[in-house]
Amino acid sequence: MASVVIVEDEQRIRELMARALADRGFDVESASTAMDGLQAVVHGSPDLVILDMGLPDLDGRELLKMIRAVSEVPVIVATARGEDRDMVSALNAGADDYVVKPFSVDQLEARVNAVLRRAKTNGGTHPLVVGALEVDPGARRARLAGMPLDLSPKEFDLLRYLAERQGEVVSRRELLAEVWRQPYGGSEKTVDVHLSWLRRKLGESASEPRYVETVFGVGVRLVEPTE
Numbered sequence: 001m002a003s004v005v006i007v008e009d010e011q012r013i014r015e016l017m018a019r020a021l022a023d024r025g026f027d028v029e030s031a032s033t034a035m036d037g038l039q040a041v042v043h044g045s046p047d048l049v050i051l052d053m054g055l056p057d058l059d060g061r062e063l064l065k066m067i068r069a070v071s072e073v074p075v076i077v078a079t080a081r082g083e084d085r086d087m088v089s090a091l092n093a094g095a096d097d098y099v100v101k102p103f104s105v106d107q108l109e110a111r112v113n114a115v116l117r118r119a120k121t122n123g124g125t126h127p128l129v130v131g132a133l134e135v136d137p138g139a140r141r142a143r144l145a146g147m148p149l150d151l152s153p154k155e156f157d158l159l160r161y162l163a164e165r166q167g168e169v170v171s172r173r174e175l176l177a178e179v180w181r182q183p184y185g186g187s188e189k190t191v192d193v194h195l196s197w198l199r200r201k202l203g204e205s206a207s208e209p210r211y212v213e214t215v216f217g218v219g220v221r222l223v224e225p226t227e
């Protein structure tokens with residue numbers, strides 16, 4: 001039985017979600033403030049967190065960062081309609097998916113199941129090694145020649161996605177869909193910007209690539225440097 005922590009300050013929505021997920025066999029714990037939510041995540045080690053962005057004591061994004069600092073748990077954020085900026089910044093801060101209010105119980109359940117399925121298939125926590133580069137998905141840390149890399153959550157997700165497919169060419173569209181969770185829309189420029197930041201941290205550039213190789217017109221791949 002999968003366990004879910006719901007952090008939502010509106011009682012009606014919180015109870016509706018809790019009841020719906022409990023009816024579908026989930027073990028549900030709910031919290032009405034960010035601080036109670038953080039406690040529940042730290043002590044309960046849930047399989048999934050549903051996080052409202054508008055909480056009374058702390059911005060949902062801040063709570064997400066605090067959760068990410070201590071846990072890899074999949075997080076679905078709930079935002080109000082029209083607050084796209086919230087949603088984008090939550091995804092950039094490490095959320096796995098989102099729902100826009102008002103959402104139906106079926107919609108929520110579909111997202112929950114999809115995220116849990118993804119978490120299971122991505123569950124490998126063995127460090128991935130590409131040349132002198134080591135990516136540890138469990139600890140969300142990467143090192144180059146033994147030196148820790150200071151990566152943002154998105155840069156880490158991007159590097160991890162490429163490292164899991166080393167040698168394979170991955171398109172920008174695929175990266176938008178899988179790393180940014182934007183299967184429709186989204187800008188490939190976003191991918192390019194993050195790739196260039198990642199390259200800088202790996203001590204390389206597009207004109208002098210080492211690990212991140214561009215395959216013109218197709219995408220990028222992570223390779224072991226040749227020298």
Ligand code: CA
Binds near residue numbers: 008009010055
């Ligand atoms: Ca709220």
